[in-house]
Amino acid sequence: MQTDEGYPDALPRGYHLHWYLLERVLGQGGFGITYLARDTNLDQRVAIKEYLPIDVATRRNDATVRARTEAHDERYHWGLERFIREARTLARFDHPNIVRVLSVFEFNNTAYMVMRFEEGSNLATVLEQRGTLPEGELLRILLPILDGLELVHNAGFIHRDIKPDNIHVRADGSPVLLDFGSARQPVAHSPSMTILVAPGYAPFEQYYSSGESQGPWSDIYGLGATCYRAICGAPPMDAIARSKGVLGSARDVLAPATAVGAGRYSPRLLKAIDHALEFAERDRPQSIAEWRRELLGEGQQAVPAPVAPPAAAARGEPPPPPASGGGWPVFRTVLAAAVALVVVAVLLRFYPLSGGGSGPPAETAPDPAAQLKERLAKLEQQLAEERQRQAEALAQQQAEERQRALEAEAARKREAEQKKLAEERQRKLAQQAEAERKRQAEQKKLAEERQRKLAQKAEAERKRQAEQNKLAEERQRKLAQQAEAERKRAEQQARQQAVLSAKPATAPPSSAELLVKVDRDYTAGNYAEALAALKPLAERGNADAQLRLGKSYAEGHGVVHDDARAAIWYRKAALQGNAEAQLRLGELYASGHGVPHNDFEAYVWFSAAVRGGNAAAKAQQGRVAKSLQPVEVEQAGKLVVNLPLPGTAR
Amino acid sequence: MSKSFVAYRCAQLCALILLALTSGCVSEQQKISATRDVNAVFRVEYERVLAEDGTHTYEVPRDEAFQALRVALSGLGMRLADQSPDLGFLSVYAPAPDPLTRDEWLRAAQADLPKFRGILEQHLGLAAWFVSFEPQGLDVVINATTIQVRGGTAVSLTMRMREVAPPKSGYPRREYAPPTAVRMGLRKIWGALERELPPASGRRS
Numbered sequence: 001m002q003t004d005e006g007y008p009d010a011l012p013r014g015y016h017l018h019w020y021l022l023e024r025v026l027g028q029g030g031f032g033i034t035y036l037a038r039d040t041n042l043d044q045r046v047a048i049k050e051y052l053p054i055d056v057a058t059r060r061n062d063a064t065v066r067a068r069t070e071a072h073d074e075r076y077h078w079g080l081e082r083f084i085r086e087a088r089t090l091a092r093f094d095h096p097n098i099v100r101v102l103s104v105f106e107f108n109n110t111a112y113m114v115m116r117f118e119e120g121s122n123l124a125t126v127l128e129q130r131g132t133l134p135e136g137e138l139l140r141i142l143l144p145i146l147d148g149l150e151l152v153h154n155a156g157f158i159h160r161d162i163k164p165d166n167i168h169v170r171a172d173g174s175p176v177l178l179d180f181g182s183a184r185q186p187v188a189h190s191p192s193m194t195i196l197v198a199p200g201y202a203p204f205e206q207y208y209s210s211g212e213s214q215g216p217w218s219d220i221y222g223l224g225a226t227c228y229r230a231i232c233g234a235p236p237m238d239a240i241a242r243s244k245g246v247l248g249s250a251r252d253v254l255a256p257a258t259a260v261g262a263g264r265y266s267p268r269l270l271k272a273i274d275h276a277l278e279f280a281e282r283d284r285p286q287s288i289a290e291w292r293r294e295l296l297g298e299g300q301q302a303v304p305a306p307v308a309p310p311a312a313a314a315r316g317e318p319p320p321p322p323a324s325g326g327g328w329p330v331f332r333t334v335l336a337a338a339v340a341l342v343v344v345a346v347l348l349r350f351y352p353l354s355g356g357g358s359g360p361p362a363e364t365a366p367d368p369a370a371q372l373k374e375r376l377a378k379l380e381q382q383l384a385e386e387r388q389r390q391a392e393a394l395a396q397q398q399a400e401e402r403q404r405a406l407e408a409e410a411a412r413k414r415e416a417e418q419k420k421l422a423e424e425r426q427r428k429l430a431q432q433a434e435a436e437r438k439r440q441a442e443q444k445k446l447a448e449e450r451q452r453k454l455a456q457k458a459e460a461e462r463k464r465q466a467e468q469n470k471l472a473e474e475r476q477r478k479l480a481q482q483a484e485a486e487r488k489r490a491e492q493q494a495r496q497q498a499v500l501s502a503k504p505a506t507a508p509p510s511s512a513e514l515l516v517k518v519d520r521d522y523t524a525g526n527y528a529e530a531l532a533a534l535k536p537l538a539e540r541g542n543a544d545a546q547l548r549l550g551k552s553y554a555e556g557h558g559v560v561h562d563d564a565r566a567a568i569w570y571r572k573a574a575l576q577g578n579a580e581a582q583l584r585l586g587e588l589y590a591s592g593h594g595v596p597h598n599d600f601e602a603y604v605w606f607s608a609a610v611r612g613g614n615a616a617a618k619a620q621q622g623r624v625a626k627s628l629q630p631v632e633v634e635q636a637g638k639l640v641v642n643l644p645l646p647g648t649a650r
Numbered sequence: 651m652s653k654s655f656v657a658y659r660c661a662q663l664c665a666l667i668l669l670a671l672t673s674g675c676v677s678e679q680q681k682i683s684a685t686r687d688v689n690a691v692f693r694v695e696y697e698r699v700l701a702e703d704g705t706h707t708y709e710v711p712r713d714e715a716f717q718a719l720r721v722a723l724s725g726l727g728m729r730l731a732d733q734s735p736d737l738g739f740l741s742v743y744a745p746a747p748d749p750l751t752r753d754e755w756l757r758a759a760q761a762d763l764p765k766f767r768g769i770l771e772q773h774l775g776l777a778a779w780f781v782s783f784e785p786q787g788l789d790v791v792i793n794a795t796t797i798q799v800r801g802g803t804a805v806s807l808t809m810r811m812r813e814v815a816p817p818k819s820g821y822p823r824r825e826y827a828p829p830t831a832v833r834m835g836l837r838k839i840w841g842a843l844e845r846e847l848p849p850a851s852g853r854r855s
Contacts, residue, residue: 008733054729068727207815243816575736596732598741600793629693629825631700632793632808639737639795 006564006595007033009052009059017107020048020114029161030054031079034179036117045117046102049179051083051110065110080111087113089155090180097148099168099178118176123226124164125561133230135265139295141167141175142227148177149223150288153216160214162222163201164229200235201225204243205281217284220291224276224284231273232260242279255447259440268297464616468580476519483516511542518548527558538569546573547581554584563594574605577644579612586617590624599627600636607640684773688824691769695829696809703836705806707799708847712738715803716796718846723749726842728792738796746785746811746827749792749835758831759783766828783828787815790827790835805843807836 007025010033015022020037026047027034034049050065056072056079057065067076087104090113094100100116123141127133133141145167152159159166159180166179203221205213229235236242237254257265257273272294278284285291509517514533521530531552537545550569553562567588573581586605589598603624609617625633708715716735724730726749728742747755763783789812797804811827827835 008730058724068724240813240816571734571736598732600741601732601734601737601739604737604739629808629810631697631704632810635793635795635806635808638797638804638806639739642738642797 006568009033009054011035011050011063015063017048017112018105020046022048029179031083039114047099047115047117049113049115051080051112053079057110064108083113084111086157086180087111089157093148093151093155095148095151096174097144097176098152099176099180118168118170118178120168120170120176122165123167123169123175125556126169127164127230127233129556129561131233135269138227138230139269140173141169142223142295143292145175145177145223146288146292149219152180153219153288158214158216159219159222160206161198161202162219162226163198164226165198167226198222199238199240200229202239203281204239204279207239213281215281216287217281220276220285220288221281223291224273227269227273228257228277231257231265231270236277239279255443255450259443259447269295467616471580476516479512479516479519483510483513486510486512511537511545515542515544515548518545522548522557527552531558538572541572541576543573543576543578543581546570546576547578547584550581550584563588565594567594574608575643577608577612579609579614579617582606582609582612583614583617583620586620586624590620599624600632603628603633604636604639607636608643611640611643612645680773684770685824687769687773688766689826691765692824692826692829696826696832699829699832699836700808703833703840704808705804706840706843707802707804709802710847712796712798712803715805715847716740719794719796719805719843722839722842722846723792723794725846726838728790731791738798740794740796741791742794743789743791743812745814746788746790747831748790749838750831754834754838755783755785755831758828758834761830762828787813789814792839807839809835 007028010025010028011017011022013022013024017037019039019041021040023036023038023045025033026036030053032050032052034047037046037048038044039046052059052065053076056076057067060066067073084104084106087101090098091101091104099118101113102116103114105112105114149159149162157180159177161179162177166177168176168178170176201222203218206218225236232255242254254277257270257277258267261270261273272291275294276284276291285294514537518530518534518537521527521533531549534545534549534552538549546569550566550573551557552559553569554566555561559565567585570581570585570588574585582605586602586609588594589602589605591597595601603621606617606621606624610621628636710718713735716738720730720733720740723740723742728744728749731741731743733740750758766783791810791812793808795806797806809827809832810825826832
């Protein structure tokens with residue numbers, strides 16, 4: 001059985017996992033390998049994910065998976081248990097936009113999660129082919145994904161690996177979210193876990209082992225980054241690079257979506273993307289529902305207008321004082337009554353009411369003067385009490401007035417302070433607006449600079465393409481000449497044969513003829529016919545056919561675009577000394593498409609291409625050399641010397 | 651006022667001055683210049699170590715040497731990043747201090763720290779004595795090649811530090827590992843490789 005090239009730890013093709021027959025590897029991540037398999041019971045294709053955390057486990061010759069050392073054993077089994085438990089949980093989600101988990105089982109000392117295999121195109125491939133997406137199409141993909149993801153979040157899970165590669169677009173245009181392999185990573189609490197993140201799509205908090213700061217906002221960052229990629233043609237810069245900007249050792253040069261997408265997308269969408277891409281997790285939308293409201297602009301609850309305080313209270317004025325002298329009329333009335341009583345008493349003393357003369361009063365009659373004195377004494381007492389009450393009332397009133405005056409002073413001071421604070425705030429806002437204006441101007445400048453560089457790059461690419469086209473035409477012309485010569489030779493041989501045996505002879509087409517036919521079919525767009533001729537030729541070891549087949553995979557002509565397969569065929573041709581294949585393989589290593597990013601290996605293949613006479617590889621070789629140590633350059637040079645030159649394959 | 655009290659006060663004052671010198675007076679430019687100088691010195695040492703012990707030749711076919719090298723590196727905790735058996739190229743990585751143990755890393759740090767701080771001191775002054783080698787946030791990346799030579803296979807190794815998380819110290823990262831750590835790491839890898847090779851496959855150089 002054959003192992004997929006590029007996946008040395010994978011199970012071989014044709015391997016039986018119960019009634020599932022493995023067909024090929026779909027991909028490998030830090031926590032496992034995903035295979036395309038056939039369910040031989042139901043006769044349908046499925047995707048199977050195998051738990052194989054490369055940090056702690058390795059594959060044995062008998063196909064079982066074991067912890068690397070005894071020290072890793074506990075972590076491995078703990079992660080395995082989590083993998084199974086999470087597969088069972090995910091199996092509960094029956095949502096059209098989340099990949100359906102069909103089964104989970106243990107085998108080979110590890111576990112396998114069986115999922116529905118989704119046909120269609122990968123969003124990453126779509127974006128690579130089209131560059132950007134219009135707003136309507138982007139929302140048609142994004143909004144159903146939000147619905148599915150909300151379901152996952154509500155169940156207490158986070159996906160943790162949202163990127164265009166993990167979003168599949170079915171033939172009917174509906175999206176589906178794949179690969180929950182990183183959801184709540186099985187060894188997330190391990191102190192020495194490897195942090196596996198997709199640069200550009202992972203928020204800063206995912207670069208650290210602690211899961212405490214991760215939540216729905218981490219997935220929202222991934223979605224925001226995916227949208228950013230879809231509107232500007234490139235993913236946002238890596239969170240580590242952004243962190244340097246935040247820490248102050250470099251500038252945070254992430255151009256906001258509102259700048260790069262202005263005029264092409266609605267301001268609401270661009271603002272929502274920028275909000276999702278906020279560096280600090282607390283500054284991002286905290287839930288899918290919140291972000292959806294921002295995207296759609298619905299449910300924006302009007303903030304209730306604050307209830308205005310009464311005008312006087314608002315100004316801090318004290319309430320109007322009561323009319324002055326409120327207690328005085330009573331006092332004056334009582335005083336007047338007392339004076340009147342004294343006058344009456346004096347009159348009665350000198351003009352008594354009984355006896356009509358000036359003689360002494362009758363013995364039985366009470367003494368009026370004594371009565372008057374008594375009454376006067378009472379009145380004086382009442383008067384004194386009244387005075388006392390009035391004095392107290394006056395003192396209380398004065399105290400209240402003093403209190404009001406103090407409150408009014410305090411209110412005045414408060415008002416002055418508030419005014420000062422408002423002015424200060426106004427000043428700071430103006431400063432912030434100025435800083436923001438400068439920042440935006442700088443970002444605009446940076447965006448223009450990037451645009452300019454992209455244009456230069458596109459121009460360089462166009463020139464390279466033109467040069468390659470010219471070379472291809474030249475090669476095609478030579479091949480045609482060779483084919484023509486061969487045809488003539490064959491005709492001559494046939495004629496000779498006919499003469500000798502009097503029978504018509506038909507020679508099988510040569511490789512060169514087949515390649516000419518292949519090129520003709522490609523030019524005419526007959527990819528199926530071209531591939532039918534090309535594949536056997538490539539498998540027989542023809543380097544030119546291998547290069548063409550690699551290009552078919554890289555460009556998606558007649559086959560699904562697949563850089564990993566392109567790399568496999570380029571490598572076969574490169575090892576035979578084909579300079580163009582060496583250049584293209586070097587480009588894949590330099591960009592990390594289809595193979596792991598590796599500047600060393602890129603340099604090796606660029607150097608081999610230069611050695612084989614490919615002038616276009618020279619600049620690439622110089623560029624990659626800058627990132628290598630001098631001893632690495634020397635080391636690579638030794639490898640290149642051992643590679644065959646064109647036409648001298650081993 | 652007793653003499654011991656005066657001495658205590660003087661010690662406190664000195665500590666405050668030291669703190670001020672070490673915390674507030676180092677600019678970003680100074681840090682960058684210091685790191686650049688350390689890198690330059692470590693690079694020279696690194697290239698010297700590799701010239702002495704970076705390549706071994708064994709009397710075995712190339713494929714056999716390649717497989718043995720892969721197993722040996724895996725046994726030291728290194729993870730496979732990329733491999734090309736046809737080409738004879740293998741790239742592995744692991745979080746520092748792998749392939750050294752923590753104790754070995756500390757021993758290497760003890761050996762190289764005086765020189766390291768000596769270089770830093772020219773830029774940072776007293777603050778240099780508060781800087782140490784940090785393995786956190788760094789991966790060790792090893793590129794290995796196996797090349798068929800007359801009568802055997804030449805195995806070559808190179809080693810570099812790769813940043814995977816921003817430094818907490820605020821100092822820029824070094825690309826080159828401390829020379830003693832490189833020397834110890836190479837010795838360990840050669841030992842592991844020779845244990846994986848057949849006993850008769852003598853080393854020629």
